[in-house]
Amino acid sequence: MPMTGNYRRRFSNFFGFVITALAIAWAISSFALQEKISPLSDYQYKRDYARYEEIKKETDPQKRADLLLAFVKERPISKILMYVASDYVECLKSYMEKKDWAKVTAMQEAFWAAIPDEKTVQEAGIPVGTEEFIKDQLRPTQKLILTALTAAYYQANNFAKAAEAAEKGYQITQDKSMLPALADIYLKIPDTDKYLAIGQKILSESSIEQSYSMALQMAQVYIQKQDLKSAADLLGKVMDVYGDKVPPNVQESAWNATRAFAYGVMASAVYASKDYAKALELYQKVVKFDPKREDAYYFIGMCKWQNKDQQGAVEAFARSVVLNKTYAERARKYMEDLYKALHNGSLDGLDEVLAKAKSELGIS
Known part of the structure; x- marks a missing residue:
């Protein structure tokens, strides 16, 4: 029986409705699938966290560390990366207490190798959440592991590797609080040129009140390098602030010795320039404090x-x-x-x- 015009219109409308419904269903299904496979989706977070909770039930630190490392190798981009990293570092405490630095550094290096870098994350094609992951999970994790690695190499007296780890940490995070430790490592190596370069960076970004101890130490290094002028310049900056007062939490007797040393170096530099009147003034300050x-x-x-x-x-x-x-x-x-x-x-x-x-x- 041939379709009437009215019936044909109804069929066409119904067919259009079905096509639209199917398209919507396909879109919803695709979105859900995409949401499920995204490593930064809420769905995946719940799965990752449930697995992490199971791992935490392992009481043996080495076995738990192995499970945590395996998790990161399988799921390097995860919203719980920082949790896993913190727990992993905690698992190393028994080896730290035994001062088994070879074991500690080997395990930390293994975890570091499993962590993705920013480029890898950005190129992973994750639809949403990449920048938040880098900011809230990846960088804090990188800082944690590199700081722990720096400390372990330092304790092992492997200052070259400690410097390498600390340099990586600073390059990634640009965290200025890491600079004093890095300076100390270069002083231990010793690489006085790098130490002084980092020290100057610290001084340029902080007040003398915050960094006077660094300035004093740098002055001693300059003296060792027979650069009396640079030493005197630094000590002069410290004495401009603390020549007539004692820094917080410092014993006056100890600071008197420091003042005598500082004014002595400053006086020597001025005396060498034949400014005897100024040198006399400074030497008199030396004997005031010593x-x-x-x-x-x-x-x-x-x-x-x-x-x-x-x-x-x-x-x-x-x-x-x-x-x-x-x-x-x-x-x-x-x-x-x-x-x-x-x-x-x-x-x-x-x-x-x-x-x-x-x-x-x-x-x-």
Whole structure:
């Protein structure tokens, strides 16, 4: 029986409805399938977490570590990556307590090798959640493992590998808090050039109040490298802030020794430039904080001599003499020469000068 126009229209409408319904169903099905296979979907997160909960039931640390590593190898892109990494590091504690650093580093290296890098994640074609995964899971995990690896190599005295791990960590995270540890590693190697480069970066990005201890240590390295000017410049910055006060949580007696050292280096640099007035001012600060620094009294004498204060020079040399250390012999010669020049070639009365120096310094 031929279709009437009305029936034909009804059939066409029904057929169109079926096609539309099928298309919607296919889209929903495709979306659901896509959602299921995405490693960052809620569906996969629940599956991963359930599996992680099963792994946590394993009480043997080595076996649990093996299971966690196997999980990461199979599921490197997972919303629970940081949980797994933290648990894995916890499993290494027994080996750390035994100081089995070879085992610790081998296990940490194995886990590091299983973690994807950012490029791999970005090229995985994951529909949504990639940036959040990198920010919230991948980078914190990388930092955790590399920090642990750095510490283990450091404890094993393998400073070259510790530096390698720390450098990777800093390059990935750009976390400035990692720089002091990296500087310390280069000091241990020792690679003083890299140490100083990192130290300068730390100083450039923080105040002296925050980094004065780094500046002091760097100054000592500059002294070892015979770069007195750079050492004096750094110490000058520290003394600009803490010359007249003590840093928090530092004993005053200890800081007095530091101030005497700092002003001594600064004075030496200025003395070398023949600025005797400024050098005298700095050497006087040295003996303010360390009243028995015989080298400082010697150079106070030299500065006063250069500034035509011969009597003051004699008194300063006398203090160096009675302290009887490295500069005593030279100080005695200059003291006697100057004293004679002031007293018509006679040394009469010099004993009184020396006795006065002893009394002022509390020397019996």
